[in-house]
Amino acid sequence: MSETPLLRLDGIAKAFAGTPVLVDLDLSVRAGERRGLIGPNGAGKTTLINVITGAHQPDAGDILFRGKSIRRLPPHRRNRLGISRSFQILSLFGEMTVGENIRNAILRYRGLHVSPRRLLRRLDTIFTEVAAVAEMVGLGRALQERADNLPYGMQRRLDIALVLAQQPELIILDEPAAGLSAAETRDLIAVLQATIGKRTLILVEHDMDVVYALSDRITVLDYGLVLTEGTPAEINANPDVRRVYLGEEAA
């Protein structure tokens, strides 16, 4: 028997107001794999992330994490199991500092925000952890900066720091390079290369340089269906993919 995938989606369907967005979708991601997820605007990529993380309930199908169904678990329970995501639109607390944003992510993930006793016992290590996470994404010297004072590229990195702060087994990033300049995008690729390590990654991204640099395999979604799946080289050479997706970029 082959190993149990870390994440398996089995026959997922989701419609909004009668319009199908995900259609009988199967997806399997191995532990440690880095999976790119691409497809045209409206293909259902963010919806798929929402179904995995529990923001949306699927109409049909199941979601298995380490072989166990998580379909009925609320988002915070899935988060504690080791699934952490970033959002397509930045979700930082702008008026808080970099350090406070990271600390907040750590406290929430550990449930320490509702347990002052445990929090007090952990206080020293939390400051060390906050500094370490900031360092990982190159924000070590910006801990006291207000998040909304950071340049946009740095805000994107902070957003990723909030995901990493939770030490997730499965990292899901929804368009981490959106709005970045070419130079910022190169820096982001380097930061992700250096920080993801052995964790499993699902990366939704339109910038193909980012997708190719970070993915072991790529899944192409089109109209809520898996159009194809393959290595970066296979996807790059696939005429259907070029037509529905990469063609748009070349045009």
Ligand SMILES: Nc1ncnc2c1ncn2[C@@H]1O[C@H](COP(=O)(O)OP(=O)(O)OP(=O)(O)O)[C@@H](O)[C@H]1O
């Ligand atoms: N909460 C919602 N209510 C109604 N329709 C929705 C909702 N969320 C998404 N949709 C619709 O579902 C379809 C898929 O949207 P989704 O955001 O998953 O696409 P996407 O692949 O992430 O696109 P993009 O690349 O533009 O981010 C779109 O037609 C969108 O309008």
Ligand SMILES: [Mg+2]
């Ligand atoms: Mg999206």
